[in-house]
Amino acid sequence: MIPPGLLISAPASGCGKTTLMLGLLAALRAQGIAVQPFKSGPDYIDPAFHTAASGRASFNLDSWSMDAARIEGLVGNAKGADLILAEGSMGLFDGVAVPGASGNGASADIAAHMGWPVVLVLDASGAAQSVAATALGFAQMRPDVRLAGVVLNRVASKRHEALIRVGMKQVGITVFGSLPRQKDIAMPERHLGLVQASEQENLPEILSNAAGFVAAHVDIPALIAAAAGTLQDAPPPAQIIPPGQxxxxxxxxxxxxxxxxxxxxxxxxxxxxxxxxxxxxxxxxxxxxxxxxxxxxxxxxxxxxxxxxxxxxxxxxxxxxxxxxxxxxxxxxxxxxxxxxxxxxxxxxxxxxxxxxxxxxxxxxxxxxxxxxxxxxxxxxxxxxxxxxxxxxxxxxxxxxxxxxxxxxxxxxxxxxxxxxxxxxxxxxxxxxxxxxxxxx
CATH class of the missing domain: 3.40.50.880 (Class I glutamine amidotransferase (GATase) domain)
Structure with a gap:
């Protein structure tokens, strides 16, 4: 059986979805919950961090390059897990202009195909109730993509959080958690993105800090309860001819x-x-x-x-x-x-x-x-x-x-x-x- 899943996404890059993803993976693993990670899009750095945090190999799912059968076959790697968490790339709906094998490469394609509700990470810097308007737009953009709720990031104070929650309540959107501003778990970057997991000497410490930070500020049981999925079983993985024996x-x-x-x-x-x-x-x-x-x-x-x-x-x-x-x-x-x-x-x-x-x-x-x-x-x-x-x-x-x-x-x-x-x-x-x-x- 394929377990239920969630897609962690955001309106844009840099909103904090990797912090939430790694913190959730490490926190759930510490609780004895087996989580199968995936990465939407052609990213070859994040999956190594997912693997380090979850203890399970993470796989890329890409709607522009992969047809539906290949995507479903890869999701079959989740058999035996309790939950699926997939991390999006860029903004939720960001893709190319001309569709490819099964979509335009947007993370929303994967969420729609697999029936995984979206948890949207919102950078709340410089706004309050207006953040809810952003969330509402994302909830209504594609009828085939369901927004489970949001996690607020870079929240300045309890008062700031309360004002944002007022806006979210007005538009009927669930808030799963609120992450205050902090820099303790920031990972060094270089011109192609994050420094590789293999180069992070203090990676266990980073993951432990991320787990504690997310567990303290996010309602993890509510997140788990929001997970869903339409795939009950997966076809065999599409054959890949190796370059040699x-x-x-x-x-x-x-x-x-x-x-x-x-x-x-x-x-x-x-x-x-x-x-x-x-x-x-x-x-x-x-x-x-x-x-x-x-x-x-x-x-x-x-x-x-x-x-x-x-x-x-x-x-x-x-x-x-x-x-x-x-x-x-x-x-x-x-x-x-x-x-x-x-x-x-x-x-x-x-x-x-x-x-x-x-x-x-x-x-x-x-x-x-x-x-x-x-x-x-x-x-x-x-x-x-x-x-x-x-x-x-x-x-x-x-x-x-x-x-x-x-x-x-x-x-x-x-x-x-x-x-x-x-x-x-x-x-x-x-x-x-x-x-x-x-x-x-």
Whole structure:
């Protein structure tokens, strides 16, 4: 059976939904309640925090990239849990203009599809009864999305809270809790968002503080009672063809961004994942038949990667006879060099001719569709992939053969095509700036 669920969302980014999500996960876990977390949208940082807080692997659900069957199959991971909590992205109704596989990518799509009532986190700074007007608008925006109630955040005083509650009572909206202003559980951020969970030395303390803070100011039993859902049982997870049967997977603070549903799908298909750390100067396992370099923050560790001679030579030997694929940061590390924010150039592995720079930042953000000109591990030529791109690198050169035609969510061609290079021994290097989420139907 699939347990009931709630979607934690907000009118916009920065309202406090991650604080509430992590606090609830940690508090419920401390009470012995098994909670299955999910993340709406193409975010690869939040799920690691969810997993740390809940003790259960968190999975992304994305209506633009995933069809309904894939979403429902992933929700099947909630079997055996007592409750589902899904964290939204951006604002509740924020998505792209042109719908994709099963929606436009908005968190509201997931709430409507799964029948999960929404708990809206409202930043109450600088307003009082007027906050209720915002909540009322969200309650009425889409008839297929039900607002369970709100949690007020950054409340200045008891008087401030009382005034807001007066407004909420006037429009008939439940207030589940009121979080006062505080900075004790703020997590450091960098240009792509939160610092990764693996880099948080005091993460247990942060989660414990968040749990105590939320438990003290939110009516958790009332939240649990508001949970609902329309899915009683889930279909089998959609099949994901692995890139190989033995996958050498780069995994450390420089290469950490791989979607959990892909790893789970590869393992379910019988693949063996062989992690290695480029930052520890480790080469890919020679018994692997494919090597996968995920995204991450290679620009922050460019000096260490450049000095990792064993990693570089091991990867160069590997690609002579086998396939190596890189996504975003992994793709950049497969190039000839990265120029860091201070203008210093660092040698990369040279599997491809790509050169990138962070000295002059340029944001690349959005959904991507790729029609492959050449095969990548797990997907043949002519396959169409759906994914998402987010980085600040300036592309100085991308001289190898184009891997794919890339278009954005509005069907506008994107100039960064990815790259493919073949080696005399039968190996092939491929890379893209976007992170694959699913193969399109």
């Amino acid at each position: 033995r996958i050498a997977l780069a995994q450390d603070d420089a290469f950490a961004f791989v979607y959990p549903h892909l790893l789970a799908g590869w393992r379910a298909a019988g693949a063996t994942i062989l992690p290695f750390s480029p930052l520890a100067n480790e080469a890919p396992d020679d018994s692997a038949d494919v090597c996968w370099l995920p995204g991450g923050y290679p620009e922050l560790h460019a000096g260490r990667i450049a000095a990792a001679e064993n990693f570089r030579k091991g990867l160069q030997n590997f690609v002579r006879t086998r396939a190596v694929h890189g996504e975003c940061g992994g793709y950049m590390a497969m190039g000839v060099g990265i120029i860091d924010k201070d203008g210093i150039r660092h040698q990369m592995t040279g599997l491809l001719g790509l050169e990138t720079s962070f000295a002059t930042r340029k944001m690349h953000l959005g959904y991507r569709k790729a029609d492959l000109h050449a095969a990548i591990p797990g997907h043949p030529a002519l396959a169409r992939l759906r994914g998402h791109e987010f980085h600040y690198a300036t592309i100085l050169s991308e001289p190898d053969a184009p891997l794919a035609q890339i278009i954005d969510s509005n069907d506008v061609v994107v100039p960064e095509t990815g790259s493919v290079k073949r080696y005399d021994g039968g190996g092939v290097a491929t890379g893209t700036f976007f992170h694959m989420i699913a193969e399109a139907a």
